[in-house]
Amino acid sequence: MTPISRGFRGRRQPEGAAARLPPGQYETRDFPVLSAGPTPRTPLSVWDLTLRSPDGQSARWTWDEFVALPREKITVDIHCVTKWSKFGTSWEGIAIDTLISAAAARGVKTASYVMARSDGGYTTNVPLADLTNGKGWIAFNYGDAPLPPEHGGPARLLVPHLYFWKSAKWVRELRFMENDTPGFWESLGYHNYGDPWREQRYAGDE
Amino acid sequence: MTARAPATRIEWRLATVVDALPETPSTRTLRLDVPGWPGHRAGQHVDVRLTAQDGYQAERSYSIASAPEDDKLALTVERLDDGEVSPYLTEELRAGDKLELRGPIGGYFVWDVPIGGPLFLVGGGSGIVPLMAMIRHRNSCLAAGDREARKKLPARLLYSSRGWDEVIYRDELAALAAKDPTLEVVHTLTRNPPDGWTGFHRRIDRAMLDEVAWPASDNPRVFVCGPTPLVEAVASTLVDPV
Numbered sequence: 315m316t317p318i319s320r321g322f323r324g325r326r327q328p329e330g331a332a333a334r335l336p337p338g339q340y341e342t343r344d345f346p347v348l349s350a351g352p353t354p355r356t357p358l359s360v361w362d363l364t365l366r367s368p369d370g371q372s373a374r375w376t377w378d379e380f381v382a383l384p385r386e387k388i389t390v391d392i393h394c395v396t397k398w399s400k401f402g403t404s405w406e407g408i409a410i411d412t413l414i415s416a417a418a419a420r421g422v423k424t425a426s427y428v429m430a431r432s433d434g435g436y437t438t439n440v441p442l443a444d445l446t447n448g449k450g451w452i453a454f455n456y457g458d459a460p461l462p463p464e465h466g467g468p469a470r471l472l473v474p475h476l477y478f479w480k481s482a483k484w485v486r487e488l489r490f491m492e493n494d495t496p497g498f499w500e501s502l503g504y505h506n507y508g509d510p511w512r513e514q515r516y517a518g519d520e
Numbered sequence: 521m522t523a524r525a526p527a528t529r530i531e532w533r534l535a536t537v538v539d540a541l542p543e544t545p546s547t548r549t550l551r552l553d554v555p556g557w558p559g560h561r562a563g564q565h566v567d568v569r570l571t572a573q574d575g576y577q578a579e580r581s582y583s584i585a586s587a588p589e590d591d592k593l594a595l596t597v598e599r600l601d602d603g604e605v606s607p608y609l610t611e612e613l614r615a616g617d618k619l620e621l622r623g624p625i626g627g628y629f630v631w632d633v634p635i636g637g638p639l640f641l642v643g644g645g646s647g648i649v650p651l652m653a654m655i656r657h658r659n660s661c662l663a664a665g666d667r668e669a670r671k672k673l674p675a676r677l678l679y680s681s682r683g684w685d686e687v688i689y690r691d692e693l694a695a696l697a698a699k700d701p702t703l704e705v706v707h708t709l710t711r712n713p714p715d716g717w718t719g720f721h722r723r724i725d726r727a728m729l730d731e732v733a734w735p736a737s738d739n740p741r742v743f744v745c746g747p748t749p750l751v752e753a754v755a756s757t758l759v760d761p762v
Contacts, residue, residue, distance in 0.1 A: 316569075316571050316575075316577075316620070317534060317571065319570040319572065319617075319619070319620075320612075320617055321608070321613075322608050322612070323572055324572045324576045324578050324604060325578075338567075339579075340578065340604065347748040347751075347752075349751075350628060352759045353755065355756075396581055397579055397581060499628075501627075502626070502628050503625065516527075516529075516625060518527035518528050518529035518530060520529070
């Protein structure tokens with residue numbers, strides 16, 4: 315039985331907003347920044363993106379090649395495990411579907427799980443099915459401007475239906491794996507999958 | 521595959537407020553009795569959940585201020601004027617009230633004595649709270665008079681506040697530093713220094729870090745906590761020696 319907090323009234327969300335908020339989240343209009351380490355600043359001249367199959371085959375794009383791929387505009391709600399949600403964020407990026415198709419032409423095979431790896435060494439694991447069929451992107455514009463470094467620029471993974479730590483900032487590689495392996499936060503007490511609507515914040519949450 | 525121990529769910533617990541003590545005009549420390557508390561590491565946080573009469577709930581995360589060795593769990597909360605939860609925690613909640621929380625949470629921003637030093641802590645405003653848990657933990661572990669142990673674990677805190685009255689734990693930090701020559705506490709005040717202030721009076725910058733931080737060659741353990749601009753500036757300056 316959940317006890318009542320004496321004297322707490324709280325701030326009810328308007329009905330529309332309440333329906334958009336996963337359990338335990340609140341809406342913010344800011345864009346808070348949380349990072350596990352210093353913000354890397356990789357010049358675009360040396361930036362590249364690699365997709366790698368379990369057998370080691372890889373496909374690589376330079377920055378210019380990457381941004382020349384077919385783009386999509388995405389407007390989504392995002393949910394951080396630290397409790398804030400932000401509604402209607404607008405991004406531009408390349409769908410993972412697009413990258414996988416282009417990589418397949420170069421002999422890169424997918425597998426059931428993906429490890430995203432970023433500048434600075436951050437990693438996060440996501441099932442392939444959560445990145446494909448229009449569910450995942452690598453975003454490089456936020457609003458109408460280049461994604462700022464503190465928010466993951468030049469490019470970050472965008473998987474808005476999972477807690478936002480899965481949307482790895484400064485992403486440089488997607489590695490396909492036959493077996494699921496925990497990434498950085500997933501090894502440090504956070505949930506392996508991270509569905510905000512099931513409130514899968516920490517290891518052990520159902 | 522990485523082997524992992526089966527994870528147990530971090531359960532909600534019902535804490536009782538032992539006391540609620542003001543730290544500054546906008547912050548208050550809640551000392552809590554938490555039956556079954558499994559213990560924590562300095563730097564970790566808890567989730568707090570409030571429930572209104574009609575079942576409406578709000579959750580927030582707060583850093584733990586107490587050392588693992590302390591007998592009560594302490595949270596220091598800053599009141600945000602437009603906040604939903606912090607005004608309740610800083611103004612309404614009182615001794616004897618119940619508070620739901622779960623934790624400890626976070627396995628990365630943690631320090632304990634075996635990790636070693638030197639320890640360099642940089643805090644801004646209420647970002648001091650998890651750093652204070654580290655300072656208190658260090659103090660608890662290094663028994664008074666154990667000079668050798670202290671020498672191996674020197675600690676420095678660089679703490680940025682707006683004004684002198686907004687320095688959280690001001691007296692406790694002064695008392696700890698006074699009795700421990702291997703703990704240095706350096707304040708900088710960004711807005712309203714008191715008359716006669718001779719310390720730093722600006723935001724943390726490269727020159728200040730050059731003066732206060734250990735050189736990278738000493739391999740310090742560095743923890744930075746505060747508003748995003750402070751964290752970004754300090755972290756990027758410390759890793760970029762240009």
